[in-house]
Amino acid sequence: MNTKTTIPISEARKKIFKIAEESQKPGNYYTLTENGRPKAVIMSANDFDSWQETMEVIKEFPDLKKDIKETERAVRSGEHRSWVTLEDLLSKEGFVIADKSLKKYGISTKGKTKRAKRTKQTIKRRLL
Structure with a gap:
């Protein structure tokens, strides 16, 4: 047990909001004790979900x-x-259609036309 995060339940009751905030940091958890013996653990919901997933994997793949x-x-x-x-x-x-064609897909720039350069004359024509 980590002595920094092992605290009596009575003390945890007073500091519950601080404990909840601190336990959100990855890897942080608090062990709550009663009469000096571990009674419960507080950890973030993400860490708890991770533990559950790990246990499921261990059960499914021993x-x-x-x-x-x-x-x-x-x-x-x-x-x-x-x-x-x-x-x-x-x-x-039969679950996959194998596309073994040699044709490569990509973006073609051949269809684009270049714009005429703007000169003073073309700007004047547009304004008139």
Whole structure:
């Protein structure tokens, strides 16, 4: 526990607005104690959402750390080059229309015409 942000609940009650403001800074949280034992934690809603998402990922992918290490090994060895890409897999299943044309799309400036230069005579003609 961080002693700077560990405070008794009775003290937190007096400073709740300051605690709420301070906890908005990334990584800041307060541990509230009762009789010297941790009872609750106050953190920003963004940090709380991040913690929840992390826990969901850990539950859904329990072997994630092992999978990452295997992938890093495959990248170092070059094995990953033989893997099927997502684009190929989706195309095979009919979800992606493969546009393999050689035509490049871009903006053409050929259709634009140049304006005539303004001279004193053309300005006089427009004014008359």
